[in-house]
Amino acid sequence: MAGIYVYSDEPGLVAELLGFALSTGKQACAVTFSQEDADKAQAFGADKVLFFKGASPLAENYAKALADYLAAEQADLFLAGMTPRGRDLAARVAGYLACGMASDVLSLTPVAEGFTVEKMLYGGVAVLTETLASPAVVTIGSGKFDAPAAGDSPVETLEVPSDMRVRLVTSAPLVQEGVDLNKAEKVVGVGLGFSKQEDLSLAEDLAAVLGAEIGCTRSIAEERKWLPVEQYIGISGAVIKPQLYLSLGISGQIQHVIGVRDAKTIAAINTDENAPIFKAADYGIVGDMYEIAPLLTEALKKV
Ligand SMILES: Cc1cc2nc3c(=O)[nH]c(=O)nc-3n(C[C@H](O)[C@H](O)[C@H](O)COP(=O)(O)OP(=O)(O)OC[C@H]3O[C@@H](n4cnc5c(N)ncnc54)[C@H](O)[C@@H]3O)c2cc1C
Structure with missing residues (x-):
């Protein structure tokens, strides 16, 4: 179904992106790639939570499966959080969809033809305003939208193939210095x-x-x-x-x-x-x- 599909590996950002999606009046879906993330996203008030279930723990390995789904549903927008993982997945999805993409935008507004974004250029000296036709892919950071009131969303699990060309070899916790x-x-x-x-x-x-x-x-x-x-x-x-x-x-x-x-x-x-x-x-x-x-x-x- 047409609508706005959001993804972030940061749960707080998922809620904020859903806040934007719900404010447009379009169907707002959270995209997740693990049972744990699907469970968390369930509480954010989305119309639906999609759990793409496959063999890989890496979100970016589901780019093709996600793009195929978005194309079949005639999605209006895939909106990803401005994190390394979100940017990676968004770029791949835009590539498979062969659609317009704007990364790390300052603002996002729904318009009749699609979505208008503002983006900084030349280290912040100029701001570019452009309109992307749907389907579009956008990445945006936190602090732009208010999270919606909590809800209890249905979760739909989709068994999908994952692209195993990139494999997780090992992982280590990121040591965060300083404050959040x-x-x-x-x-x-x-x-x-x-x-x-x-x-x-x-x-x-x-x-x-x-x-x-x-x-x-x-x-x-x-x-x-x-x-x-x-x-x-x-x-x-x-x-x-x-x-x-x-x-x-x-x-x-x-x-x-x-x-x-x-x-x-x-x-x-x-x-x-x-x-x-x-x-x-x-x-x-x-x-x-x-x-x-x-x-x-x-x-x-x-x-
Ligand atoms: C592509 C690009 C990306 C960048 N990204 C960032 C970024 O994300 N974040 C960022 O911060 N910068 C960024 N910068 C750098 C940015 O352009 C500035 O150079 C930097 O922010 C200046 O830091 P500052 O204000 O500490 O130093 P300065 O510009 O040197 O300012 C120091 C100020 O202190 C004042 N001052 C001196 N003594 C006193 C005193 N005793 N009491 C009160 N005031 C005093 C001076 O009047 C002066 O205004 C970026 C630059 C580029 C080109």
């Missing part, structure tokens, strides 16, 4: 305004009284290596949607701001009144964070 910024309600962001790693304690003290996590710019994580790469925010890092983002010594280049622009409130401290972060911020203080951050920390302790 996606779960943080408040984030204090640090940038190159900090001249020494030890000075980050100013941000840590402020974060402690706010009950916030620490995030940073790419320069802090990749150039200075002061914080784990999991903690950098932006177009090539984490895209977050906290209630509060307080940036300290961050210039606010578009590649960073992309990662926080959906925060409910953005506040910034920067010595340069022309810093681009002030264009994105709801509140700004032009001044030296080395003076202001400790004052804020002390003031917040009294609240």
Whole structure:
């Protein structure tokens, strides 16, 4: 049946993608490749959960089976989460369907002819808007849609062949360094305004009284290596949607701001009144964070 079929290896993202699918009024189906994922997806309010059951544990090995199913059902859209596995599966499915694909889009809107997407170009300097005719394949990240109310969806199990050209040889748990910024309600962001790693304690003290996590710019994580790469925010890092983002010594280049622009409130401290972060911020203080951050920390302790 026509509709929107969603997949992600991250359960939270499955729920968010279903939120989009249900908001269009089209049939919303979750695609899964294991009994465990099917059981989890059942609670997310989809019209149907599909369990593609075969010999492989790898989602990407079902691309052909999934594409054949989507073609037979005349699906409108295959929407995958913007994770390495989601991107891999999406590209293969689009190849088998020989249809239009947009990867890692900023926004997705249903239109009469299909779906309109916005996509960043040239490292965030330009935004491309394009419309894909159905069937289409799109990948998108978390934080774009609200998860639907919980439900109890029927699960349909389909016995399918899997492509065994890629085999799982071994697996090891991923050791995650740093915090999961996606779960943080408040984030204090640090940038190159900090001249020494030890000075980050100013941000840590402020974060402690706010009950916030620490995030940073790419320069802090990749150039200075002061914080784990999991903690950098932006177009090539984490895209977050906290209630509060307080940036300290961050210039606010578009590649960073992309990662926080959906925060409910953005506040910034920067010595340069022309810093681009002030264009994105709801509140700004032009001044030296080395003076202001400790004052804020002390003031917040009294609240
Ligand atoms: C393709 C591409 C992808 C990228 N992806 C990302 C990404 O995902 N995330 C990301 O963060 N960056 C990304 N970047 C890098 C980005 O363009 C910026 O270079 C980077 O975000 C700047 O980091 P910053 O704000 O820490 O440093 P700077 O730009 O050097 O800014 C430091 C700021 O601190 C202020 N300052 C200095 N001293 C003080 C003080 N005492 N008190 C208060 N303020 C002070 C300065 O006025 C300045 O505005 C990307 C770049 C490219 C080309």
